[in-house]
Amino acid sequence: MKETILSVRNLKTYFFTRRGTVRAVDDVDFELKKGECLCLVGESGCGKTVTALSILGLVDRPPGRIVGGEINYDGINLVSCLPARMRQIRGREIAMIFQDAQSALNPVFTIGDQIVEQIKLHSEKSHRQAREMAIDLLKEVGIPSPDEAASYYPHQLSGGMRQRAMIAMSLSCDPRILIADEPTTAVDVTIKAQILDIFQRLKESRQISLLFITHEMGLVSEIGDRVAVMYAGKIVEIASVTELLTNPIFQHPYTSSLIKCLPGITQERERLESIPGTVPSLIDPPSGCLFHPRCAKAMAICREKEPPPVNVTKGHTVFCHLYSAQGMKK
Ligand code: SF4
Secondary structure (H helix, E strand, O other): OOOEEEEEEEEEEEEEEOOEEEEEEEEEEEEEEOOOEEEEEOOOOOOHHHHHHHHOOOOOOOOEEEEEEEEEEOOEEOOOOOHHHHHHHHHHOEEEEOOOHHHHOOOOOOHHHHHHHHHHHHOOOOHHHHHHHHHHHHHHOOOOOHHHHOOOOHHHOOHHHHHHHHHHHHOOOOOOEEEEEOOOOOOOHHHHHHHHHHHHHHHHHHOOEEEEEEOOHHHHHHHOOEEEEEEOOEEEEEEEHHHHHHOHHHOOHHHHHHHHHOOOOOOOHHHOOOOOOOOOOOOOOOOOOOOHHHOOOOOHHHHHOOOOEEEEEOOEEEEOOOOOOOOOOO
16 A cells, blocks of 8 residues: 555635635545545635645635644644745645646746756755756656757747646656646647646656646546545545546545536537536535535435545545435435
């Protein structure tokens, strides 16, 4: 069994606004194993990005704050770790790739200079060594003519190339964990497949642990080893990708809806359905199961009690009364 590199335990990250407390991440629990890709999947606003920002200590405070739980990495609880240590970990040991490479890259510096800067920030390398390393990284992520590309400014690159440059930059300190937040959202289908291929290769060549955030269930089978499905700030199901996609008997109703409604890598959006209803308010969430107002299988108990975790098969946990002792078995 693979060793755990990151464990998130009962994480609660709330935002305190004038309209009320937004429970963006509410009691989230998962582990990331060494060398695996765990996909965090769910609709926009379900807490995926806030979970990632919580891991990296990047939640805006105020209005946000981690109000409970632990994030354990390498024997350290990141929730209570000193800011100086957190800065060391961020980038050097845990790196993040953002959805929008255009705004994550600095428009006034060349791609090469930005990667060199990152390398020098976290290592003792000379400028020349850092420059050589930057070019190697651009080559590793499949940028053609990396020597030349290093002298380009972000606006001179296509969306796909900018995303590759972001990946190269995130690798500059050889991190153990890479968090990729919707890294393929802003690119077309062909580039999407190429970027997924880069992640797949990195996982194999660098043994990197990948937390891959996406709203597209179709990508999970392309890249993931395990998947955690999030809904309204909570994880509702966690399983291996194979189990989740091939054993529908134990699927959470929300996961089933995502599979039916979200695009696969080759599907076209025009033909897609959508899940009926809307994501609930995180300020005034529904009672019981948060999915009950949208769930076609909802029972009386679903409106009253929050579903407990049920281990339906080894490594497959579902938070749904359909599978709990109090619920009705399928
Ligand atoms: Fe649907 Fe009830 Fe399961 Fe929630 S607990 S997903 S409402 S069946």
